[in-house]
Amino acid sequence: MTGKEFIVAIELGSSKIAGIAGKKNNDGSIQVLAYTSEDASDCIRKGLIYNINKTAMGLTAVVSELEEQLKCKIAKVYVGIGGQSLRSIKNFVVDQLDAERVISKENVQHLMDINRQTRYKDLDILDVVPQEYKVKNSIHTDPVGVLGSQLEGHFLNIVARTSVKRNIMTCFEQAEIEIAGFFISPMALADIVLTDIERRSGCVLVDFGYDTTTVAVYKNRVLRHLVVIPLGSNNITKDICSLQIEDSEAETLKCKYGSAFTMPGVNTDDDEYPVNDTRKIKAKLLNEIVAARVEEIVANVQRQIALSGYENKLPAGIIVTGGGSNLRNLQDAFKQQKSDYVKVRIANFVIPDVKYIDSTVLEQDGRRNTIFALLAMGKENCASQEKETSTLDMFEQQQEEEARRREAEERERLEKEAAAKAKAQEEAKRAKEAKEKAELENQINNNAKKDIDAAAANVANALKRIEDAKKKVKEAETNKSGKEAQQASQMADNALKDALDAKRQAADSMARITDEAFLKDARTVFADIEAKCKEAEELAKAIRDKKDEVKRQNSFFGRLRSVGETILED
Incomplete structure (x- = not known):
């Protein structure tokens, strides 16, 4: 016998067919022994096989x-x-017992068998998740041992189109690969990325994939709702391609610069990102495209949460994984969809420790979480147990042991190098994030300072208009024209309003500044704004008073009083 033991799992994804071999250690960690993948874009779409031959070749x-x-x-x-097509359907089954009795495991199993016989048009039941049981109007998670004459069971049937499992089996038969068992990928994923507290308290697992987004709602450690939304991160790439950009360049733009949510004022009209050596794209436009599609996907997720009936019963919040979870500010995008506070966690990696000599397979980007989950679910040894065709003599056995020792030493050396490389990459990532954060804050401060300078210019302009109005009201006094005085006063009031609006905008911009150096300059400008606004208010008041005086002098009684005073002087 070969004596080797390992588990092998295959993931049929929209972008690739991935294969992994490994084993679970006694401490709960996962040891990966082999990993590979093949492109599946021309044979699998949205997780469904549409080309049997090409898929079989990829599996081989x-x-x-x-x-x-x-x-x-x-x-x-x-x-x-x-x-x-994967989704959940609620169903309940009632079994009337022949007499009141203590409910046994056989009664529960019989109820589950009845549920399994439920027929849905063009759908197969792939798995069943018992929700609860009802005996004499009492709810039980396990009714065994309870006295009753009727047993009612509530089940969550996990279904998919009939062709889904049939096409998978056809591909594996054509590739001459035996299937050890099937797992529902989202359920396996939940077991390896969600904590027990999250599953118990209530949470939503969102697998933001290439062509699809899977939503799974958990409460009291039980799956309550499951659905696959036919939208994924590739839709964002296609949206960017609509700007006459190549697929590879659009994917790079999305991954490197795309933001799921952007705060107002972060991107100015002048900010740009490079598409290639000869072309650039406006940062504002790119992030508007990315955010629009993310908003649509998040809205669909929120709708499924509402349909589950657990919308306000999930204190552990939303846990996002998958390749799409690497989008910047994705947590903020989810939080914007809710008026109240919602907890959002990005699960970039699985909970158990995973060991492998190739550090690229262990990158914490969420892209391989599902394949790790399928490996963790496996139980049976997948290694071939063929007999050896020849017997090694003692010398050959010693050589084989020496080769194994050298191989172990080399593996240990590579693991150490991989660990050091991973550490260096993590440090570089943190430094890059810190730099990007500093650049972002500097950009926000710069934009805020520009807004304050613009407000100062507007206030100065408004003050000049008020001074012009002052001249006009003096001319109105000379011309004894109440109408001209009224127009001059209105001109001053409008200019004053513009000055006060500019002052408020400057105050809002001051609140956005975080750097003390920027703030010091901004305070000087703002003090000048306040002084000019005060001067503008005083001038405007003087103009209004002069207007009222001109109007009084040119009224009927005013002219009459003037004639009377002239007569008295004579």
């Missing part, structure tokens, strides 16, 4: 590469089921 290539890395034949593999 994946398994062959795993065997090459393992130096061992693979007997069977576990397969994850996901994709667009």
